[in-house]
């Protein structure tokens with residue numbers, strides 16, 4: 001590369017840097033003037049807050065915020081209900097006989113291999129197609145979220161979901177069933193992108209973590225309710241499965257009607273240049289009149305974000321690498337704990353061990369309760385004990401339980417026998433201990449951490465990556481688990497154990513603690529202090545990388 005081109009590039013880069021540096025101040029100044037017109041007070045505090053210092057915004061927990069939070073979180077119910085219902089439905093004879101006759105036959109062959117009787121690519125496709133659709137939908141949803149707002153995105157989610165429910169509940173053949181799952185997936189992709197963002201944006205700063213985990217809490221409630229529904233409809237022949245799939249419409253209707261009442265977030269209004277509406281909404285949800293500091297920060301942040309023409313491109317910069325790697329790694333690891341092998345296929349798994357249909361569905365109900373209660377533990381502990389503590393404790397607990405389950409099955413479950421009832425009960429206890437540790441750690445933190453580590457300019461794009469990676473790896477597990485179990489047999493649990501060791505090392509060495517750190521101070525207080533990630537914070541390196549790209 002000729003030297004003058006390098007210099008030219010450096011100069012240009014310098015100008016951009018200075019522009020970025022001062023445009024913030026200029027914008028803040030403009031906003032101060034604007035807010036002067038809106039009869040504001042406390043100017044100096046505003047400057048402090050906009051420039052990223054320690055701050056406390058005024059605000060109460062208003063009834064309105066609580067109602068909005070509860071309604072929006074029903075998006076989590078939709079997601080959770082789906083996770084829980086497919087396992088039950090795919091173990092129901094009426095359903096299998098109609099859509100998967102081969103699996104149905106195999107299931108009833110006494111001599112069939114225990115570990116392989118449910119191995120069927122189409123059966124797995126029924127479960128996994130939803131996640132593939134959600135993966136693609138989350139990128140579209142991130143655009144809709146930015147351009148039309150969180151509320152509209154949630155409304156769209158509930159409509160897609162409702163149509164999907166109709167297709168599935170009235171399915172006449174496999175094609176109709178899969179189309180329904182795809183539509184449900186689009187609904188889930190839209191909801192999972194908009195709901196956590198919505199919750200974080202309406203929450204007062206000091207309650208952001210707890211409100212965000214409300215989403216996961218609803219996911220677990222959705223799974224639990226689905227397990228109960230599975231249990232009761234299993235004996236309604238021959239259409240119990242239709243009822244199970246049809247009831248998914250309930251959370252969707254709740255979200256659809258509820259979203260008529262809820263507010264659009266001030267961030268989204270301001271982002272779309274509806275400044276006065278944004279200010280009014282902020283006052284309404286905070287329940288106080290003096291919201292200047294927060295308002296100014298939102299205006300400032302949205303103007304900074306607007307200067308980033310292409311957030312996805314920005315995300316590829318070297319300085320975004322720590323957040324991007326962590327957001328994606330959290331999803332890979334969350335899924336490779338093996339949780340969804342249990343959430344999707346618990347009834348199937350318990351039948352594999354020799355439980356009868358009812359007993360295995362009941363066991364799934366028990367794991368469902370454990371899942372909900374343990375998520376509440378996380379709500380209480382996450383801002384006290386910290387993220388790293390919860391994740392590491394869970395790694396130890398999950399490793400021990402996975403190895404124990406694997407060991408028991410290795411010794412006791414051969415190709416065609418049933419295992420002793422008392423041993424099977426021990427397996428259920430171990431599964432509960434496993435689920436508990438997941439539920440207070442990798443479950444909620446898989447969604448919380450990606451939502452708090454990105455700077456505003458890449459937040460929605462970065463979050464879309466997190467959602468879609470989650471969906472991708474959920475898809476991989478849903479599609480592959482039954483075949484993996486058929487080929488690896490009890491070894492599948494050692495396979496997940498290996499991943500758990502890896503994720504423990506990842507937390508120890510590469511995941512910084514983010515507890516109680518304001519989002520916009522992450523760069524200074526977290527990334528620049530971290531032994532490994534600090535090298536990515538060097539702006540010079542970003543420039544060199546860009547020069548290299550330009551030279552090519």
Ligand code: BGC
Pocket residue numbers: 083216219220223334339340343371442443444446470474
């Ligand atoms: C995960 C799901 C999982 C659920 C279990 C969520 O955080 O994303 O894949 O099934 O937790 O509660």
